[in-house]
Amino acid sequence: MNTIELTVNKRSVQRAIEPRTSLADMMRDTLDLTGTHLGCEHGVCGACTILVDGVPTRSCITFxxxxxGAAVTTIEGLDDDEIATELRAAFTREHALQCGYCTPGMLVSARDLVLRLPEADDKAIRVGMSGNLCRCTGYVGIVRAVKAVIEARRARDIVSEPNAGRTVLGPAGSGHKSCTVSQKLAPAAAIVTETAAIAPLVIPDFTPSTVMEQNFTVAHPPAKVFALFDDIAAVASCLPGAALTGTPRPERVEGAIRVKIGPISANFNGAARVERNDASLAGRIIGIGNDQRSRSTTQGEIRYRLLPEHDGTATRVELAIGYSLTGMLAQVGRSGLVRDLAARLVAEFAGNLDRRLSGDTTSAPSTAADLNGISLLFGLLRARAARLLRRISGRGDAT
Structure with a gap:
């Protein structure tokens, strides 16, 4: 057991605790301050956020x-706090809470933003609150509440506090200790814009979480199709929603692709590398991209193989499309949606490729690949009906 001394909500506290005890468990189990909520217990959801030496801290992952020796403030310690009082009223007014489980951590993080931000900026508020997750509200009311408090305080000539009084770098709870001049807190870096480069210098290999197969046939010999596949710009011009943002090289192709699923649109900026096998008329394209708006990341891999058909006058293009998706879009990127979108992309790509091979360079797409919500619903219903018929007929379920 270790004996530690803290100032908790302006009261001196001394307790003997085990070294492995988290700060959240100490607040809840030892001091009965149960306003500090435990959610993920991995430092992700933000429900356990409290102030340590004035800095918002994930108490579930802090020993x-x-x-x-630090000063700790939990949500109970903010009962008479001026900013917290204004935030509670704004949260109620803007319907920024429902079940309320995330609200203590939200209020602590929001209070820090009200202190630091010089003006009410939607993007800065969303970035600042991105470490606090809510499964109820949709965040709109939360942003409005924080924005309203900032605007009201700035209108009363209450200026922001740069870095909210922070003067040192280091782990949460270290603010009460001395530091060298080199540890002084530097000015905050500017927020990265949506158009900034986000792709890594090296395009890594990965194992896709989902793989699907598609194929199509074009009325041109394999050698001609394979030669066109070596023209990266020409291939990109055949893919709906795709655009190159730099001079393409096989080892690195920078670009973007825009997709639209009903009311949801995403613009993935990133890079890819291209591999080819002349002997087998096969190749691979592997890439990574980010959508800044939804903070979603995708890794994708397309393997292709060209097979001769009709005595070599036509080509069957076999595709294996693999991907992994993380972030907000992963919640709507279910296999049925992605398969429908991929099928439409491949169909349009095949038609554009055939026209390009025939010498027509005026029909390249420029708009985003669009997945209509109504047609998607009918597509999913057809797929489920087909699976049901297979079960009834005894042929087993589709993979």
């Missing part, structure tokens, strides 16, 4: 012993 209590590492905060020895």
């Amino acid at each position: 209590a012993t590492s905060c020895n």
Whole structure:
């Protein structure tokens, strides 16, 4: 057991605790301050956020012993706080809470933003609150509430506090300790814009979480199709929603692709590398991209193989499309949606490729690949009906 001393909500506290005890568990189990909520217990959801030496801290992943001598403020300690009082009223007014489980952590993080931001900026508020997750509200009311408090305080000539009084870098709870001049807190870096480059210098290999197969046939010999596949710009011009943003090289192709699923649109900026096997008329394209608006990341891999048909006068293009998707779009990127979108992309790509091979260079698409919501619903219903018929007929379920 270790004995530590803390100032918790302006009261001196001394307790003997085990070294492995988290700060959240100490607040809840030892001090009965149950306003600090535990959600993921991995430092992701933000429900456990409290102030340690005035800095918002994930208390579920902070050892209590590492905060020895620090000043800790939980949501209970903000009862009479001016900013927290204004935020509570704004949260009620803007319907920024429902079940309320995330609200204590939200209020602590929001209070820090009200202190630091010089003006009410939607994007800065969303970035600042991005570490606090809510499964109820949709965040719109939360942003409005924080924005309203900032606007009201700035209208009363209450200026922001740069870095909210922070003067040192280091782990949460270390603010009460001395530091060298080199540790002084530097000015905050500017927020990365949506058009900034986000792709890594090296395009990594990966194992796709989902793989699907598609194929199509074009009325041109394999050698001609394979030669066109070596023209990266020409291939990109055949893909709906795709655009190159730099000079393409096989080892690195920079670009973007825009997709639209009903009311949801995403613009993935990133890079890819291209591999070819002349002997087998096969190749691979592997890439990574980010959508800044939804903070979603995708990795994708397309393997292709060209097979002769009709005595070599036509080509069957076999595709294996693999991907992994993380972030907000992963919640709507179910296999049925993605398969429908992929089928439409491949169909349009095949038609554009055939026209390009025939010498027509005026029909390249420029708009986003669009997945209509109504047609998607009918597509999913057809797929489920087909699976049901297979079960009834005893042929098994589709993979």
